[in-house]
Amino acid sequence: MEEKAITAEQMRHYDSFTINTIGVPSLVLMERAALAVRDEILNAYPLNLGHVVVVAGSGNNGGDGLDVARLLHIAGVKVTILNVGNPDHASEEHRVQDHICQYYQIPQTTDLAILDQATLVVDALFGIGIDRVVKGDYAAAIDAINASDAVVIAVDMPSGINTDTGEVMGTAVKADVTVTFAFNKVGLTTDAGKEYAGRVAIADDMGTYAVDD
Ligand SMILES: NC(=O)C1=CN([C@@H]2O[C@H](COP(=O)(O)OP(=O)(O)OC[C@H]3O[C@@H](n4cnc5c(N)ncnc54)[C@H](O)[C@@H]3O)[C@@H](O)[C@H]2O)[C@@H](O)CC1
Ligand SMILES: [K+]
Numbered sequence: 001m002e003e004k005a006i007t008a009e010q011m012r013h014y015d016s017f018t019i020n021t022i023g024v025p026s027l028v029l030m031e032r033a034a035l036a037v038r039d040e041i042l043n044a045y046p047l048n049l050g051h052v053v054v055v056a057g058s059g060n061n062g063g064d065g066l067d068v069a070r071l072l073h074i075a076g077v078k079v080t081i082l083n084v085g086n087p088d089h090a091s092e093e094h095r096v097q098d099h100i101c102q103y104y105q106i107p108q109t110t111d112l113a114i115l116d117q118a119t120l121v122v123d124a125l126f127g128i129g130i131d132r133v134v135k136g137d138y139a140a141a142i143d144a145i146n147a148s149d150a151v152v153i154a155v156d157m158p159s160g161i162n163t164d165t166g167e168v169m170g171t172a173v174k175a176d177v178t179v180t181f182a183f184n185k186v187g188l189t190t191d192a193g194k195e196y197a198g199r200v201a202i203a204d205d206m207g208t209y210a211v212d213d
Pocket of ligand 1: 015019026027029030031033057058059060061062064091125126127128129130131132133134135138155156157181
Protein backbone atom coordinates (compact mmCIF):
# COMPACT_ATOMS: atom_id res chain seq x y z
CA MET A 1 0.00 0.00 0.00
CA GLU A 2 1.32 3.41 -0.89
CA GLU A 3 2.04 5.61 2.10
CA LYS A 4 -0.30 8.54 2.63
CA ALA A 5 1.32 11.92 1.96
CA ILE A 6 -0.59 15.14 2.63
CA THR A 7 -0.39 18.89 2.00
CA ALA A 8 0.11 21.70 4.51
CA GLU A 9 -3.58 22.58 4.25
CA GLN A 10 -4.65 19.01 5.00
CA MET A 11 -2.28 18.90 8.00
CA ARG A 12 -3.69 22.18 9.33
CA HIS A 13 -7.18 20.74 8.92
CA TYR A 14 -6.25 17.58 10.85
CA ASP A 15 -4.53 19.59 13.60
CA SER A 16 -7.51 21.90 13.86
CA PHE A 17 -9.96 18.97 14.00
CA THR A 18 -7.89 17.25 16.69
CA ILE A 19 -7.57 20.42 18.76
CA ASN A 20 -10.97 22.04 18.31
CA THR A 21 -13.37 19.12 17.73
CA ILE A 22 -11.76 16.23 19.60
CA GLY A 23 -10.32 18.55 22.24
CA VAL A 24 -6.69 17.43 22.43
CA PRO A 25 -4.86 20.63 23.49
CA SER A 26 -2.35 22.08 21.05
CA LEU A 27 0.43 21.84 23.65
CA VAL A 28 -0.25 18.11 24.01
CA LEU A 29 0.30 17.67 20.27
CA MET A 30 3.47 19.74 20.55
CA GLU A 31 4.76 17.60 23.42
CA ARG A 32 4.14 14.40 21.45
CA ALA A 33 5.89 15.86 18.42
CA ALA A 34 8.88 16.87 20.55
CA LEU A 35 9.04 13.49 22.28
CA ALA A 36 9.24 11.82 18.86
CA VAL A 37 12.15 14.06 17.83
CA ARG A 38 13.90 13.48 21.15
CA ASP A 39 13.56 9.70 20.75
CA GLU A 40 14.86 9.82 17.19
CA ILE A 41 17.93 11.74 18.39
CA LEU A 42 18.62 9.62 21.47
CA ASN A 43 18.14 6.35 19.58
CA ALA A 44 20.20 7.30 16.53
CA TYR A 45 23.04 9.10 18.35
CA PRO A 46 23.09 7.61 21.84
CA LEU A 47 26.77 7.99 22.69
CA ASN A 48 28.18 11.03 20.97
CA LEU A 49 25.64 13.84 21.15
CA GLY A 50 28.17 16.44 22.27
CA HIS A 51 26.68 19.93 21.99
CA VAL A 52 23.19 20.17 20.49
CA VAL A 53 22.14 23.53 19.02
CA VAL A 54 18.40 23.97 18.51
CA VAL A 55 17.73 26.61 15.85
CA ALA A 56 14.27 27.98 16.62
CA GLY A 57 11.99 30.26 14.61
CA SER A 58 9.13 32.11 16.29
CA GLY A 59 6.19 29.91 15.19
CA ASN A 60 5.03 26.52 16.37
CA ASN A 61 7.88 24.75 14.57
CA GLY A 62 10.18 26.83 16.78
CA GLY A 63 7.96 25.89 19.73
CA ASP A 64 8.58 22.22 18.91
CA GLY A 65 12.30 23.02 18.87
CA LEU A 66 12.20 24.65 22.32
CA ASP A 67 10.28 21.64 23.61
CA VAL A 68 12.98 19.31 22.20
CA ALA A 69 15.65 21.52 23.81
CA ARG A 70 14.01 21.09 27.20
CA LEU A 71 13.57 17.32 26.79
CA LEU A 72 17.24 16.88 25.81
CA HIS A 73 18.37 19.17 28.65
CA ILE A 74 16.39 17.06 31.12
CA ALA A 75 18.06 13.95 29.63
CA GLY A 76 21.45 15.44 30.53
CA VAL A 77 22.48 16.64 27.06
CA LYS A 78 24.34 19.96 26.60
CA VAL A 79 21.93 22.18 24.65
CA THR A 80 21.96 25.77 23.39
CA ILE A 81 18.98 27.48 21.73
CA LEU A 82 19.73 29.73 18.75
CA ASN A 83 16.76 32.08 18.33
CA VAL A 84 16.05 33.47 14.86
CA GLY A 85 13.35 36.01 13.99
CA ASN A 86 11.33 38.54 15.89
CA PRO A 87 10.33 37.39 19.41
CA ASP A 88 7.40 39.85 19.28
CA HIS A 89 5.86 37.56 16.65
CA ALA A 90 6.14 34.41 18.77
CA SER A 91 3.13 32.07 18.74
CA GLU A 92 1.26 31.36 21.96
CA GLU A 93 2.71 27.84 22.24
CA HIS A 94 6.21 29.18 21.51
CA ARG A 95 5.86 31.61 24.44
CA VAL A 96 4.88 28.78 26.77
CA GLN A 97 7.87 26.68 25.68
CA ASP A 98 10.18 29.68 26.03
CA HIS A 99 8.96 30.28 29.59
CA ILE A 100 9.74 26.64 30.47
CA CYS A 101 13.21 26.82 28.86
CA GLN A 102 13.95 29.95 30.91
CA TYR A 103 12.97 28.13 34.09
CA TYR A 104 15.53 25.43 33.25
CA GLN A 105 18.10 28.12 32.38
CA ILE A 106 18.87 26.56 29.01
CA PRO A 107 21.39 28.88 27.31
CA GLN A 108 19.90 31.01 24.51
CA THR A 109 21.66 33.15 21.90
CA THR A 110 21.03 34.95 18.61
CA ASP A 111 24.68 34.63 17.50
CA LEU A 112 25.10 32.24 14.56
CA ALA A 113 28.69 31.58 15.66
CA ILE A 114 27.32 29.07 18.20
CA LEU A 115 26.85 26.72 15.23
CA ASP A 116 30.65 26.32 15.09
CA GLN A 117 30.39 24.39 18.37
CA ALA A 118 27.47 22.20 17.33
CA THR A 119 27.81 18.44 16.90
CA LEU A 120 24.08 18.08 16.23
CA VAL A 121 21.66 20.75 15.00
CA VAL A 122 17.89 20.60 15.44
CA ASP A 123 16.33 22.62 12.62
CA ALA A 124 13.12 24.19 13.95
CA LEU A 125 12.90 27.37 11.87
CA PHE A 126 9.90 26.61 9.65
CA GLY A 127 7.58 23.65 9.31
CA ILE A 128 4.35 23.54 7.33
CA GLY A 129 3.86 27.30 7.88
CA ILE A 130 6.42 28.36 5.25
CA ASP A 131 4.60 30.42 2.64
CA ARG A 132 7.20 32.67 1.00
CA VAL A 133 10.81 32.94 -0.09
CA VAL A 134 13.31 32.83 2.79
CA LYS A 135 15.42 35.99 3.19
CA GLY A 136 17.53 37.97 5.65
CA ASP A 137 18.33 36.45 9.06
CA TYR A 138 16.43 33.26 8.24
CA ALA A 139 18.42 32.68 5.05
CA ALA A 140 21.66 33.42 6.92
CA ALA A 141 20.74 30.88 9.61
CA ILE A 142 19.92 28.21 7.02
CA ASP A 143 23.18 28.82 5.17
CA ALA A 144 25.11 28.66 8.47
CA ILE A 145 23.46 25.33 9.37
CA ASN A 146 24.44 23.96 5.96
CA ALA A 147 28.03 25.20 6.40
CA SER A 148 28.43 23.41 9.74
CA ASP A 149 29.83 19.89 10.11
CA ALA A 150 27.06 18.90 12.52
CA VAL A 151 24.47 16.20 11.98
CA VAL A 152 21.17 17.93 11.16
CA ILE A 153 17.75 16.75 12.34
CA ALA A 154 14.85 18.68 10.79
CA VAL A 155 11.61 19.10 12.73
CA ASP A 156 8.58 18.29 10.52
CA MET A 157 10.11 19.76 7.32
CA PRO A 158 13.63 20.85 6.35
CA SER A 159 13.28 24.64 6.74
CA GLY A 160 12.96 26.31 3.33
CA ILE A 161 11.28 23.34 1.62
CA ASN A 162 7.74 23.88 0.37
CA THR A 163 5.46 21.35 2.08
CA ASP A 164 3.30 20.78 -1.00
CA THR A 165 5.86 20.74 -3.81
CA GLY A 166 9.29 20.11 -2.29
CA GLU A 167 10.46 23.34 -3.97
CA VAL A 168 13.40 25.18 -2.36
CA MET A 169 12.02 28.57 -1.25
CA GLY A 170 15.24 30.49 -1.91
CA THR A 171 17.43 28.40 0.38
CA ALA A 172 16.76 25.31 2.50
CA VAL A 173 18.30 23.20 5.25
CA LYS A 174 20.01 20.01 4.11
CA ALA A 175 19.06 17.51 6.77
CA ASP A 176 20.37 14.06 7.61
CA VAL A 177 17.01 13.07 9.11
CA THR A 178 13.57 14.71 8.97
CA VAL A 179 11.05 13.74 11.64
CA THR A 180 7.67 14.61 10.16
CA PHE A 181 4.46 14.50 12.14
CA ALA A 182 1.32 12.38 11.76
CA PHE A 183 1.65 11.73 8.00
CA ASN A 184 4.30 12.09 5.33
CA LYS A 185 4.11 15.38 3.40
CA VAL A 186 3.80 15.57 -0.40
CA GLY A 187 6.87 17.83 -0.59
CA LEU A 188 9.01 15.18 1.09
CA THR A 189 8.14 12.65 -1.63
CA THR A 190 9.43 14.77 -4.56
CA ASP A 191 13.03 14.54 -5.81
CA ALA A 192 14.00 17.98 -4.40
CA GLY A 193 12.26 17.33 -1.09
CA LYS A 194 13.91 13.92 -0.71
CA GLU A 195 17.33 15.40 -1.36
CA TYR A 196 16.95 17.96 1.44
CA ALA A 197 15.08 15.77 3.92
CA GLY A 198 17.58 12.92 4.21
CA ARG A 199 15.96 9.94 5.92
CA VAL A 200 12.30 10.65 6.61
CA ALA A 201 10.94 9.34 9.91
CA ILE A 202 7.16 9.59 10.26
CA ALA A 203 6.09 10.10 13.87
CA ASP A 204 2.58 8.73 13.58
CA ASP A 205 1.71 8.35 17.25
CA MET A 206 0.86 12.02 17.47
CA GLY A 207 -2.72 12.02 18.63
CA THR A 208 -3.52 13.81 15.35
CA TYR A 209 -6.33 12.18 13.45
CA ALA A 210 -7.19 12.19 9.80
CA VAL A 211 -10.90 12.77 9.76
CA ASP A 212 -12.14 13.57 6.30
CA ASP A 213 -15.30 15.51 6.90
N1 LIG B 1 -0.93 22.63 17.29
C1 LIG B 1 -0.33 22.68 16.14
O1 LIG B 1 -0.74 23.37 15.23
C2 LIG B 1 0.90 21.89 16.03
C3 LIG B 1 1.95 22.36 15.26
N2 LIG B 1 3.10 21.72 15.20
C4 LIG B 1 4.28 22.35 14.60
O2 LIG B 1 3.99 23.64 14.12
C5 LIG B 1 4.41 23.79 12.78
C6 LIG B 1 3.55 24.80 12.10
O3 LIG B 1 3.62 25.97 12.90
P1 LIG B 1 3.20 27.40 12.37
O4 LIG B 1 1.89 27.31 11.69
O5 LIG B 1 3.34 28.32 13.52
O6 LIG B 1 4.25 27.73 11.24
P2 LIG B 1 5.85 27.61 11.18
O7 LIG B 1 6.40 27.48 12.56
O8 LIG B 1 6.15 26.59 10.16
O9 LIG B 1 6.25 29.05 10.60
C7 LIG B 1 6.10 30.18 11.43
C8 LIG B 1 5.63 31.40 10.68
O10 LIG B 1 6.66 31.90 9.85
C9 LIG B 1 6.08 32.76 8.88
N3 LIG B 1 6.79 32.54 7.61
C10 LIG B 1 6.47 31.69 6.61
N4 LIG B 1 7.41 31.75 5.64
C11 LIG B 1 8.32 32.66 6.05
C12 LIG B 1 9.53 33.17 5.48
N5 LIG B 1 9.98 32.73 4.30
N6 LIG B 1 10.22 34.09 6.15
C13 LIG B 1 9.80 34.54 7.36
N7 LIG B 1 8.66 34.10 7.97
C14 LIG B 1 7.94 33.17 7.30
C15 LIG B 1 4.62 32.41 8.78
O11 LIG B 1 3.87 33.51 9.21
C16 LIG B 1 4.48 31.22 9.73
O12 LIG B 1 3.29 31.21 10.42
C17 LIG B 1 4.35 22.38 12.22
O13 LIG B 1 5.20 22.22 11.12
C18 LIG B 1 4.81 21.57 13.42
O14 LIG B 1 6.22 21.56 13.49
C19 LIG B 1 3.36 20.62 16.11
O15 LIG B 1 3.80 21.19 17.32
C20 LIG B 1 2.14 19.79 16.36
C21 LIG B 1 0.98 20.63 16.81
K1 LIG C 1 12.06 22.67 10.39
